[in-house]
Each structure stands twice: as structure tokens, then as C-alpha cells.
Amino acid sequence: MQIIKDISISKRWENILTASIDKIIIFLTICAVPATLASISRIPMSGLMVSMFLHAIISVALIATTIYRKRLSINFKMNFILIVTSLVAIAGVYNWGLLGNGMLWSILSIIFITLFYGIKVGIYASIVFAIYVSIIGYLYVNGILETSVDPVSYLSSVSGWLTAILGSLIPLTSSVLIIGSLYLAAKQALLQLDRQRVEITILAEQDELTGIYNSRVFHSLLEQSIERAKRHNGWVYLVNIDLDNFKSINDNYGHHAGDEVLKFTAKQLLEVTRDEDTICRIGGDEFLMLIESPTKYSNQQLDIIINRIKSAINIPYIYEGTTIEISGSIGYAEYNAVETPNLKDKEDILKLADREMYKDKQRLRAQQMS
Numbered sequence: 539m540q541i542i543k544d545i546s547i548s549k550r551w552e553n554i555l556t557a558s559i560d561k562i563i564i565f566l567t568i569c570a571v572p573a574t575l576a577s578i579s580r581i582p583m584s585g586l587m588v589s590m591f592l593h594a595i596i597s598v599a600l601i602a603t604t605i606y607r608k609r610l611s612i613n614f615k616m617n618f619i620l621i622v623t624s625l626v627a628i629a630g631v632y633n634w635g636l637l638g639n640g641m642l643w644s645i646l647s648i649i650f651i652t653l654f655y656g657i658k659v660g661i662y663a664s665i666v667f668a669i670y671v672s673i674i675g676y677l678y679v680n681g682i683l684e685t686s687v688d689p690v691s692y693l694s695s696v697s698g699w700l701t702a703i704l705g706s707l708i709p710l711t712s713s714v715l716i717i718g719s720l721y722l723a724a725k726q727a728l729l730q731l732d733r734q735r736v737e738i739t740i741l742a743e744q745d746e747l748t749g750i751y752n753s754r755v756f757h758s759l760l761e762q763s764i765e766r767a768k769r770h771n772g773w774v775y776l777v778n779i780d781l782d783n784f785k786s787i788n789d790n791y792g793h794h795a796g797d798e799v800l801k802f803t804a805k806q807l808l809e810v811t812r813d814e815d816t817i818c819r820i821g822g823d824e825f826l827m828l829i830e831s832p833t834k835y836s837n838q839q840l841d842i843i844i845n846r847i848k849s850a851i852n853i854p855y856i857y858e859g860t861t862i863e864i865s866g867s868i869g870y871a872e873y874n875a876v877e878t879p880n881l882k883d884k885e886d887i888l889k890l891a892d893r894e895m896y897k898d899k900q901r902l903r904a905q906q907m908s
Contacts, residue, residue, distance in 0.1 A: 552612065559615045560607050561715050566622065567604040569707070570597040592629050596622055616654050623647035623709070631671055635678045637685055639706050644671075646709035649717075747797055748804035751818035756826055759816055760884045763830050767875055773834050774873040777827040778891040779807070779847060782865045782902060784823035795857045799864060806850040826891075834874065844868050867902055869894025 574593045603610065603618055610618075624647045630640025644667050652660025677683040743755040751759070763774045781803065788796040800823065807825060811817045816828040827847070835843075851866045871890035873881050881887050 556612050556615075558715070559612060559619065562619060563600065563604055563607055563615060565711060565715060566619075567597075567600040569711075570600045592625060596625065616650070620647065620650050620654065623650060627667070628670070631674050632683075634685060635674065635683070637689060639709070641671075642706050642709045745804075745819040748801050748819050750804050750808065750825075751816060753818060753820035753826075756816065756818035756820065756828065757884065760828060760887070763828060764873065764884060764887075766830065767873060770832065771874070771876060773831045774887070775829040775831065775835065775840075775843075775870055776873070776887050776891045777829065777843070777847065777868060777870045778888075778895040779825040779827065779851070780867050780895050780899065781823035781851070782867055782899065787862060791857060791860065791862065795862065798857055799855055799862060802855050803851050803864065803866075806853065807847065810846050810850045834877070835872070840870065840872075844870070865902075867895050867899035869896065869898050 570593075574590075574597045599618075600622070603615065607615065623643055627640050627643035627647050630638040630643055632640075634640065648660055648663050648667065651663045674683065743751055745752045760774075760776065766772060767774045781799070784796065784799070787799055800819070803823075803825070804817070804819060807817050807827070811827060812829075814830065818826050818828075820826055829843070847868060848866065851864055853864060855862045855864055869891050871881070871887045871894065872878065873887050881890065
């Protein structure tokens with residue numbers, strides 16, 4: 539991640555970053571005044587120090603940045619935070635050595651550098667700061683640099699502890715703010731991606747008009763059912779359902795009426811479809827139902843299934859006050875790897891179910907003509 543480069547990815551991402559950076563600037567500003575006062579309170583003990591002037595200058599800069607933050611670019615605000623945290627870290631280590639909070643501020647600064655400019659730059663910054671601390675440490679160990687206060691007196695003073703508390707609270711809380719904000723943003727983004735993935739999957743699998751499975755998904759499920767039947771010597775039943783005289787519905791009442799009839803039929807079929815079975819619309823006025831069974835159904839059981847389906851769809855539909863009669867022709871194919879050797883693959887099963895459906899349609903026409 540390199541926030542400087544990633545800002546332009548999306549407006550939403552830029553808004554999240556801006557809100558996070560503004561929170562940190564406001565927090566630093568709120569803490570700057572008491573921190574500066576705590577720093578100044580050490581004057582009787584340490585005398586005037588460069589870091590005290592630095593604290594005052596930083597406080598004024600933070601207040602100004604907070605006031606005008608809406609007018610400032612996110613790049614400016616991020617680099618401003620980097621400069622502030624880096625200066626505090628550098629000055630803290632130089633003036634106070636291990637007595638100050640320069641180390642904590644350096645960690646905060648490196649976190650920001652890594653987030654803003656990437657891991658590689660963050661590693662370089664860590665190495666540079668480690669070299670800087672090593673040099674300052676060498677100077678302190680060899681007496682070239684000394685703190686302006688007696689360490690024992692400093693550790694037993696109220697101002698010393700107040701400075702330590704504020705000096706550690708600010709970088710730690712700032713780290714929590716930036717990391718927490720980015721974590722929440724990442725979490726929300728992942729949840730949104732999951733929702734979009736589900737929506738895309740649903741759109742890819744659903745028939746746009748009726749909301750049930752489309753033919754692409756159904757063909758895949760049929761292939762899986764056939765493979766399971768081969769492994770476990772099970773049975774697959776494919777039921778082909780075709781509405782009768784559907785063209786006349788479109789011709790007499792319009793295509794919107796035809797669409798409403800298709801949606802109504804799909805709803806009726808879902809009501810008689812078990813959870814373990816599958817229903818789909820493969821186009822036009824044709825539906826397929828997929829049923830799996832570990833054992834072979836008897837003719838009586840199959841008749842019950844067919845009659846249940848016919849009863850579900852052979853129901854008049856009221857469209858804008860007009861009654862539209864609905865009926866359907868049904869044919870089925872049964873598959874078992876051992877007992878139906880003439881059915882080699884899904885295409886054979888589909889063709890057989892289709893032929894049986896047309897036989898049922900011809901029987902219905904013959905009855906109507908007689």
C-alpha cells in the first residue's frame with residue numbers, strides 16, 4: 539500500500555483517508571497545548587531548550603492546519619503530519635535520549651511513512667533513524683551529549699511524569715486512530731466486495747425474468763448430478779415442463795401478460811419443488827426440474843410427482859381483471875449409470891425428456907380435438 543499513489547483509486551477511498559488524516563490532526567492539536575505546557579514546565583529543571591521552542595512552533599502550526607484543514611489537500615496534510623512526528627522524534631532523542639519519548643514518536647513517524655509512501659520507503663526510514671539513534675547513543679555514552687536535567691530528579695518530578703504520559707499517549711493514540719480507521723475502511727470494503735460478489739453470482743445464475751436458475755447453471759448442476767449418480771449408483775430424474783398455447787397468450791394479451799404468466803408459473807413450481815431438487819427456466823415457456831434419488835422411483839411415485847406439478851401450474855391467472863387459463867405438458871427422463879445404458883450423457887437425457895414432453899403435448903391436442 540502507498541497512500542500517496544492510491545489516493546486517486548476512488549473518491550470514496552480519498553474521503554476515508556481525508557477523514558482519518560483530519561482525525562489525527564485534530565487529535566494532535568488537542569494534545570499539543572497541554573504537551574507544550576508540560577514541556578515548558580520543565581524550564582525550572584532543565585532551562586530553555588530547543589525542543590521547547592519546537593513544541594511551541596508545532597502547536598501553532600497544528601492549530602492553523604486544523605482551522606484550515608478543509609482547504610488543504612490531503613497530500614499536504616499527510617506530509618505535514620510526517621514532518622511534525624519526525625521533528626518531535628529527532629528532537630526528543632537528541633535532547634532527552636532514553637528519558638524522552640523520541641523512540642515512540644519515531645515509531646509513529648515510520649508507521650506514517652510506510653502507509654503514505656510504501657514498505658520500501660518505510661524500511662529506508664527505519665534504517666536511517668536507527669543510524670541516527672546509534673549516533674546519538676554513542677554521543678551520550680561517551681559524554682559528548684548530556685541531558686539538561688539530573689535523571690534521578692527528573693524521574694521523581696511531576697512535570698517529568700506528566701511529559702512522559704502525554705508524550706507517549708499522543709503517538710500511541712495516533713497510531714490507533716490511523717490503523718483503526720484504515721482497518722474499518724478495509725473491513726467495510728471487504729464486506730461490500732462480498733455483497734457485490736454475491737449479487738454478481740446471483741445475477742449470473744438467475745433467470746432475469748423469473749428469478750429461478752437459468753439454463754447455464756442448470757446444465758452444470760445436471761452434469762454434477764450425473765457424476766454423483768455414477769459414483770453412488772443413484773438415479774437422476776429430469777422433468778421437462780412446457781406451457782401450452784403460450785404464444786396465444788402473448789398474441790391475445792401482450793408480452794407483459796406473458797411475462798407475468800411466466801413469473802407466476804415459476805412461483806408455482808417453486809412451491810412444489812423440494813429443497814434438494816432444482817428448478818430452472820431454460821428459455822421461452824420451458825422449465826426443467828432436476829430430481830436426485832438414491833433409489834429408483836416407482837411408476838406410482840413418478841405419477842404423483844407429475845400430477846403435483848400439473849396441479850401447481852394448471853391454475854387460472856388473473857391479469858388486469860382477465861382470467862388466463864394456464865396448462866402445461868410434461869415429460870421426464872430417468873437416468874442410472876447401469877440400468878439406462880442408452881443414455882450416455884446429459885444431452886441424451888435432455889433429448890429424452892424433451893421427446894416425452896412433446897408426446898404429452900400431442901396427447902393433450904388429440905384430446906382437445908376429439
